[in-house]
Amino acid sequence: MGDDQLSIRNLTSNHIRVEKYEIHERVDGARNGNKVISASKNATSAFVTAKPHELVSKEMQTISVLLDPSTFRKVPVKRAKLPSQILCIFFEINDNKYQSNIIHARTHTQYLMSVDGNPDPPCKHITIYHPEQHHLVIAFRESYKSWMGSIRDDVPLSALSIPGTHNSPTYHHALPSVRCQSVPVIEQLRKGVRFLDVRVQPEHHKIPLKDEMILVHSIFPISLTGPRHFRPLVREVLQFLEANPSETVIMSLKREGTGSSTDEHLSILLRENYASDPSKWFTAPRIPYLGEVRGKIVLIRRFGLDPSLQEEWGGNGWGIDADAWADNSPHAVCPxxxxxxxxxxxxxxxxxxxxKIQYSVEHLQRASTNTFIRASDSASTTQPFYINFLTASNFWKMKCWPYWISTKLNPAIVEHLCLNHNKIEDETITTGDGSTGIVVCDWVGYRGNWDIVRCIVGMNSKFEKPR
Incomplete structure (x- = not known):
């Protein structure tokens, strides 16, 4: 890529005009990053701002290039010699002026700022800049707790790009090979996560009235300070949905652990004591449309059913069936x-x-090339959920524990989503819908880094309601 061409991906539903760019030299006093930069410790998630009075103008160029929604194109914007120079790019969105100041010589995230200094601008976006590729992504930056509210009712859930977490409740103090998350489930939901991966073990197999279930990761409890239970987690998710009725949460549930319970027992326990209210749970054995399940938990079951539940829903079973799950597979389809x-x-x-990165990218490509059926075309959809686990572990090697793998895997997938997802060589979008499917992450939100969630949610702009 030449130094005079900036590639930009517009992950919003707005038409955005790139109006001009400026390259500035930092004055001597501004070379101290503390005077110019306000950033978190994690470079990849730093939100940065530059103070104009600390800069000296070097070059200005008017360009006026229109970016359509959900498009990727190159624009004539030169590279700056970061960090001794700063690249300022100016945009127009719905008759309002904004700018992005590129400061770091590393990947970083920042707010798209109002040129007139308005602290509450009409359009609230972020930009993610990749300096090696001279590439910029523009995405929404707020209302992640209710991002599904902008999506049409007639879109099947399997068409959406959905951020998820692996072993979602494992944010407690635990063995390093057991812990997979950095923040609580409620924080994950508020930041945009809509797929939860939960592993349980019924606590009292021999006592029917004891309906509590312990949260586990494989044979281990998720906390070293005492057992954590499923019921408070469900209560927390339902409270989130009550406060944000435009949203839905997909919950994949699996039985693990060392107890004597069975899948059949788990299915009865769940059906009778947790998921019996159809106003709060969607348990039909099919993929729903978003409009059907707002305010509800959608159950994906990775466990077998008691014979009595196999007769539910006209003899089609209960819950979306992911029981026959091929272990450790780079690509498989449930029966x-x-x-x-x-x-x-x-x-x-x-x-x-x-x-692992290659397998993950290949699955993103599978999801992106599908064109999904809408409710107006058919009463049901035959398109599956594409679920992509960006997770791996080796108990015996520290550098292969979930945290360490996430430090390599998550940035690689963010880079792929920004630069290459659903894009071909002439920079047009492919005929598929461009979905990522459900992308299931470890250690999302660590040190405030939610870039992977922002990129995934941004891929849904083409499904937004007309404005």
Missing amino acids: SGDICFQDFYEVLKPENIAQ
Whole structure:
């Protein structure tokens, strides 16, 4: 890519005009980053601002290029010599003026600022800049707790790009190979996560009235300070949905642990004591449209059913069926046809992380090339959920524990989504809908870095309601 061409991906539903750019030299006093930069410790999630009075203008150029919604194109914007120079790009969105100041010589996120200094501008976006590729992404930056509110009712959930977390409740103090998340589930939901991966073990198999379930990760409890239970988690999710009725939460539930319970027991326990209210749970054995499930938990079951539940829903069973899950697979489809997934997790040494990244990218490509059926076309959709686990672990190698793998995998996937997802060589968008499917992450939100969630949510702009 030449130094005179900036590639920009517009992940919003707005028409955005790139009006001009300016390159500034920092004055001597501004070379101290503390005077110019307000940033978190994590470079990839730093929100930065530059003070204009600390800069000296060097070059200005008017360009006037229109970016249509959900498009990727190159514009004639030169590189700056970061960090001794700063690149300021100016935009017009709905007759309002904004600017983005590129400061760091590393990937970073920042607010799109109002040129007139308005602290509450009409359009609230972020930009993510990749200096090596001279690439900029523009995406929404607020209302992630209710981002589904802008999506049309007639879109099937399997058409959406949905951020998710792996072993979602494992944010407690635990063995390093057990802990997979950095923040509580409620914070994940508020920041845009809409798929939760939950593993449970019924606590009292022999006592029917004891309906509590322990949260586990494989054979281990998720906390070293005492057992954590499923019921408070469900209560928390339902409270979130009550406060944000435009949203839905997909919950994948699996039985793990060392207890004597069975899948059949789990299914009865869940049906009778947790998921019996159809106003709060969607348990039909099919993929729903968004309008059907706002305010509800959508159940994906990774467990077998008691015979009595196999007769539910006209003899079609209960819950979206992901029971027959091919273990450790880079690409598989559940026999129900409702789930197509990538879940290769045996990264035995750090050198194998590249293979995991490849499998993850390949599954993103599968999801992106599908054109999904709308409710206006059919009463039901035959398109599956594409579920992509960006997770792996090797208990015996520290550098292959979930945290360490996430430090390589998550940035690689953000880069792919920004630069290459659903894009071909002439920079036009492919004929598919461009969905990412459900992207399931470890350690999302660590040190305030939600870039992967922002990029995934941004891929839904084409499904937004008319304004």
